[in-house]
Amino acid sequence: MSMCYSSTSPSFYKHHIPTLFKPVSISTRTIKPIIRSNCTPPPSSSSDDDDTNDIHQLLKILPHDLRHNLVMESKRDQLLEVILDLGRLPEARYLGDSGRRYLRDTEVSVEELEYAENAIGEIGGDNRAGITGTLHRISAVRNRKGVVVGLTCRVGRAVRGHIDMVRDLLQFGESILFIGRPGVGKTTVMREISRVLSDELQKRVVVVDTSNEIGGGGDIPHPAIGSTRRMQVSKPFMQHKVMIEAVENHMPEVIIIDEISTRNEVNACKSIAEGGVMLIGSAHGDRLENIIKNPVLSHLAGGVETVTLGDEEARKRNSRKSVSQRSGPPTFPFMIEMRDRHYWVVHKTERSVDALLRGEKPRVEVRKRDKQMKVIIEKWKIEN
Numbered sequence: 075m076s077m078c079y080s081s082t083s084p085s086f087y088k089h090h091i092p093t094l095f096k097p098v099s100i101s102t103r104t105i106k107p108i109i110r111s112n113c114t115p116p117p118s119s120s121s122d123d124d125d126t127n128d129i130h131q132l133l134k135i136l137p138h139d140l141r142h143n144l145v146m147e148s149k150r151d152q153l154l155e156v157i158l159d160l161g162r163l164p165e166a167r168y169l170g171d172s173g174r175r176y177l178r179d180t181e182v183s184v185e186e187l188e189y190a191e192n193a194i195g196e197i198g199g200d201n202r203a204g205i206t207g208t209l210h211r212i213s214a215v216r217n218r219k220g221v222v223v224g225l226t227c228r229v230g231r232a233v234r235g236h237i238d239m240v241r242d243l244l245q246f247g248e249s250i251l252f253i254g255r256p257g258v259g260k261t262t263v264m265r266e267i268s269r270v271l272s273d274e275l276q277k278r279v280v281v282v283d284t285s286n287e288i289g290g291g292g293d294i295p296h297p298a299i300g301s302t303r304r305m306q307v308s309k310p311f312m313q314h315k316v317m318i319e320a321v322e323n324h325m326p327e328v329i330i331i332d333e334i335s336t337r338n339e340v341n342a343c344k345s346i347a348e349g350g351v352m353l354i355g356s357a358h359g360d361r362l363e364n365i366i367k368n369p370v371l372s373h374l375a376g377g378v379e380t381v382t383l384g385d386e387e388a389r390k391r392n393s394r395k396s397v398s399q400r401s402g403p404p405t406f407p408f409m410i411e412m413r414d415r416h417y418w419v420v421h422k423t424e425r426s427v428d429a430l431l432r433g434e435k436p437r438v439e440v441r442k443r444d445k446q447m448k449v450i451i452e453k454w455k456i457e458n
Contacts, residue, residue, distance in 0.1 A: 128208045129153070132227060135193040135205075135212070137186050140164055143177045154257070158182045158190065159215070159224040191222050200284075200310045204291025209265075209298065211287055230290070232298030236263045237270050238449050239418055239441050243408060244271065249353035251334075251374060251405075253365060254412035260356040261287050261332055263412070267354055268330050269300035277352075280305060280326040284313050288332055302330070314338040321346055328352045337370050340405075344373065347405045355406065362409055362421055363430060375409065375427050377401035398431045400424070416443040419457055 129150070133141040136156065144150060144166060152169040156177075163176045194212050197203040201214040209230025214222045236259065243250060244267065252260045265288050272279040279302040283289045289304040290296030303324065307316050314336070320329060329346055331339070334357045347353055357371055365371045372378050379401040383393070404423040411419040418441045426436035440452040 128210065128231070129229065131205050131208050132156075132210045132229060135190045135227070137164075137189070140177050153229050155229060156227040157224075158187060158227070160184065160187060187222055187225065190225055190227075197222070198285065198309075202285040202287075204286045206292035207290065207294070207296070209287075209290045209296055211285070230287075231262070232265065232296065233259075233262050234266060235447075236415075237266045239263075239443075240267070240410065241270070243420075244275065247352050248407040249347055249355070249405065250408045250410060251353075251365075252356040252410050252412055253359045253362065254356075255360055256358060258412045259415045260412060264288060264330055264332060264354055264356060265298050268302040269298060271328050271354075272302040273300035277327045278325065279303065279328040279330065280320045280324055281330045282307065282313060282317050282320055284310055284332065288330065311336075311338075314342040317342040317346060321349060321351055326351060328354065330354045332356050333358070334371070334374070340370055340373050344405050353406065361411055362423075362426055362436075365409070366427060366430060374405045375400070375423055376404040378431065400427050400431065416447075418442070 133144060144153065149168050154167045154169050157165045159182060161181050164178060164182050166175045166177055194203045197214050201216065203212045204210060209232060211228045211230060213226040215224030217223045252263060254260050268279055268281055268288065271277045281288050281299060281302050281304045283304050284307040286306060289299050295304040305316050305320050307313050317329060317331060320326060329351055334340065334343060334355050343353055343355065357365065359365050359368065365375050366378060377400065378398050380396055380398055382396050407423055409421045409423050413419060420439040420441060421436060426438065429436040435456045437454050438457050440455055440457055442450055444450055
């Protein structure tokens with residue numbers, strides 16, 4: 075199937091176009107806007123209305139005076155989350171803002187938290203809940219007796235456009251892991267990838283959706299994931315079992331999984347990848363180096379082992395006799411550091427891990443947006 079996308083960056087794909095894979099001077103190019111001929115039509119203007127309706131669903135659980143203040147705020151379209159902590163002033167956080175914005179000068183009361191909790195409904199064992207039909211996430215803070223004393227009400231939006239940063243990688247069918255700090259947009263990206271893979275590329279895609287963060291609250295997945303099927307996880311520690319169940323029972327070509335963190339989940343990812351299923355996943359960690367140093371997550375990058383070299387080999391390498399090296403092939407051939415929403419660093423995992431273990435800086439692709447929001451790719455670059 076042909077894709078409505080500009081040409082790939084050939085120097086980056088050694089295993090696909092080896093004759094072109096040579097160190098070259100740093101270059102840049104602009105990915106042109108997608109020409110939509112056979113692709114899915116662009117979103118209609120009603121998407122803005124849908125986002126507005128979704129926001130009002132979130133506002134319903136808040137005290138009346140806070141709703142009014144948030145609706146009147148000029149930056150309401152950039153609202154990130156609302157924080158309600160017992161005995162403290164309620165605050166709102168916005169994209170791009172580093173400071174706090176208090177919503178009133180009186181503290182949050184027990185009654186207001188109880189009202190919000192009742193409006194939300196059941197909060198799961200992971201202290202998270204969603205609002206049916208939306209992408210919003212509510213996270214609870216409890217005291218030692220199990221009583222809710224704080225809520226983080228995070229706005230979920232179906233944002234389109236992130237896929238332009240990674241669309242060319244999807245056609246190779248290789249697994250991709252997104253790395254980044256909380257709030258940088260990993261889940262938003264995976265949500266859009268699920269839609270593109272299922273609707274535009276006609277893949278059989280299953281989201282294993284712990285806490286309903288990707289597909290939204292309720293039993294019917296949010297339209298933002300397209301025709302992707304969604305398997306919910308009853309308890310967080312069951313996530314790895316649902317991943318295996320998805321492969322065994324539903325024959326997906328792609329599995330999408332958010333927040334990989336435990337050894338069982340890492341082992342499940344490895345088993346699924348070895349079976350030929352493409353994985354799109356995420357993990358917390360600012361850089362690839364964080365993944366390598368993590369004793370659990372390092373196995374996603376191939377694992378690290380210490381070997382002892384002979385005297386002659388150590389002299390050839392000009393190194394110590396005990397060195398670290400990658401112990402096997404990575405589960406995710408591509409790893410993408412999301413430094414922020416518009417600045418990504420793409421690693422060919424094998425090559426980058428080997429370089430880092432040798433004490434060298436890896437060569438990567440830097441993908442970013444310019445002031446006109448066009449994607450710029452810098453190839454074969456040593457990135458600081």
